[in-house]
Amino acid sequence: MKLKKVISVVLAAVMFAGLGSACGPQKNEGDGKVSVKIGFWPRKDDWPEGYELHEKYLATMNEKYPDITIIPDNFEYTPDTFLPAAASGQIPNLYRVPFTEVEKIVKAGYAADLTDKMKELGYDTALKDSILDLVTVDGKYYGVPYNAYIVGMLYNVELFKEAGLVDENGCPIYPTNFEELKNTAVTIKEKTGKAGFSFPTIDKEGGWMLMSMAWSFGVDFMEQIDGKWTATFDSPEMINLMQYISDLKWKYDVLPENILLSRNDEYQLFATNQTASMYAAGDWANGMISAYGMSKDNISNAPVPAGDGGACSLIGGDIWMVSPDTTPEQIDAIFKWIDVKGDGLALDDAAVSNKKEQYKTDNEKNLAVVEDEFSIYKHADRIEQINDAKAEYINVDKKIWNTAYSDTLILKAEEPVDAQQLYGVLSPMLQEVLTNKDTDIPALVKKVNDNFQKDFLDKNN
Numbered sequence: 387m388k389l390k391k392v393i394s395v396v397l398a399a400v401m402f403a404g405l406g407s408a409c410g411p412q413k414n415e416g417d418g419k420v421s422v423k424i425g426f427w428p429r430k431d432d433w434p435e436g437y438e439l440h441e442k443y444l445a446t447m448n449e450k451y452p453d454i455t456i457i458p459d460n461f462e463y464t465p466d467t468f469l470p471a472a473a474s475g476q477i478p479n480l481y482r483v484p485f486t487e488v489e490k491i492v493k494a495g496y497a498a499d500l501t502d503k504m505k506e507l508g509y510d511t512a513l514k515d516s517i518l519d520l521v522t523v524d525g526k527y528y529g530v531p532y533n534a535y536i537v538g539m540l541y542n543v544e545l546f547k548e549a550g551l552v553d554e555n556g557c558p559i560y561p562t563n564f565e566e567l568k569n570t571a572v573t574i575k576e577k578t579g580k581a582g583f584s585f586p587t588i589d590k591e592g593g594w595m596l597m598s599m600a601w602s603f604g605v606d607f608m609e610q611i612d613g614k615w616t617a618t619f620d621s622p623e624m625i626n627l628m629q630y631i632s633d634l635k636w637k638y639d640v641l642p643e644n645i646l647l648s649r650n651d652e653y654q655l656f657a658t659n660q661t662a663s664m665y666a667a668g669d670w671a672n673g674m675i676s677a678y679g680m681s682k683d684n685i686s687n688a689p690v691p692a693g694d695g696g697a698c699s700l701i702g703g704d705i706w707m708v709s710p711d712t713t714p715e716q717i718d719a720i721f722k723w724i725d726v727k728g729d730g731l732a733l734d735d736a737a738v739s740n741k742k743e744q745y746k747t748d749n750e751k752n753l754a755v756v757e758d759e760f761s762i763y764k765h766a767d768r769i770e771q772i773n774d775a776k777a778e779y780i781n782v783d784k785k786i787w788n789t790a791y792s793d794t795l796i797l798k799a800e801e802p803v804d805a806q807q808l809y810g811v812l813s814p815m816l817q818e819v820l821t822n823k824d825t826d827i828p829a830l831v832k833k834v835n836d837n838f839q840k841d842f843l844d845k846n847n
Contacts, residue, residue, distance in 0.1 A: 423478035534703035535668030549577035571640035593812030601698035620835035
């Protein structure tokens with residue numbers, strides 16, 4: 387598999403005043419003990435299972451390291467609020483961000499250099515080079531990769547069966563290219579009356595899910611020319627993609643009637659057998675199972691279709707980063723915490739036990755526990771530890787849950803500059819094509835490309 391390598395402080399003070407002592411990084415206690423604030427701590431009311439797991443992690447941490455005090459913090463990263471929060475000292479010692487945000491945060495001065503610690507612990511040789519690249523800025527490491535997902539396709543087994551699109555084993559016959567995707571969607575609509583295909587179109591979700599499809603059509607979104615980033619998606623490939631999507635709506639009528647869909651809207655449509663297929667990130671299946679009681683056995687997973695650009699799948703994920711005023715002693719404590727959770731390189735018996743508890747809990751709640759489709763590590767021993775911990779809890783039919791992705795799948799990291807902002811401008815373009823049958827697609831593509839250049843890329847050059 388391949389991987390392409392890939393404000394004011396016053397305003398911030400007003401926005402974040404009054405948030406209380408729970409926010410902001412923790413300082414050393416000065417008595418030989420170390421305290422650290424850990425962000426992304428689950429709220430008990432919002433995610434009780436996650437909260438209970440974190441309480442168990444905390445108990446393990448207190449037993450193993452009594453001189454380290456962990457202070458839970460509910461801080462969650464959002465692109466629009468992070469910089470003001472950081473400017474006013476409101477970020478915890480440890481916080482979590484998407485792959486796309488590392489360089490922006492480092493350049494703004496809100497991340498600690500973790501190079502020495504990561505080399506000391508062996509992360510520099512254990513992580514896959516392509517993953518290590520994502521946390522590297524100017525030759526230094528600024529984050530600990532936490533997880534990775536690959537965008538694939540989800541198929542509704544019941545609708546495929548109803549349409550007669552299953553093999554002798556009852557497994558969906560999934561499309562391998564975009565002509566087959568269109569034909570499959572048409573058959574689903576004709577045989578069942580339900581939408582054959584859908585994708586989100588509002589917020590940034592639409593642009594995010596569009597990315598793999600666009601790359602597979604051969605779209606290049608940007609390149610660096612003479613040291614300056616230039617938007618390059620005003621191209622025949624993007625026009626062809628937009629025309630394909632327009633045809634799905636206006637020529638073939640295989641999309642949901644309401645095309646202004648959030649991710650949760652898609653969850654509901656898919657989980658209630660109103661749509662048969664969609665692009666999806668790795669954890670979307672369990673989102674639908676949790677929210678709408680969908681059976682895991684009604685979900686089939688497979689690679690994305692191939693186009694002129696090949697079968698391209700976006701690889702994304704999350705990274706743990708550390709606030710810049712965190713001390714070396716606190717950084718050492720943070721790595722111990724990451725290990726106790728089972729998110730780090732070192733997996734001792736306690737960490738493996740915590741991972742097993744997570745898989746056991748998911749299994750008991752009838753969430754899909756599946757073989758990992760992608761590991762961020764290249765050390766076979768660690769991969770085997772995770773697989774062994776998970777093995778007894780895997781609860782999906784491997785014939786319909788296809789995580790054995792082909793070596794021909796092209797894995798691509800999110801775009802290197804302003805990826806979140808790019809998603810934000812692509813979603814309205816989708817909406818325009820799907821709400822206006824007579825859209826001048828070449829003119830629309832040019833307008834969005836030029837505005838992305840002016841509003842975002844030019845500010846980085």
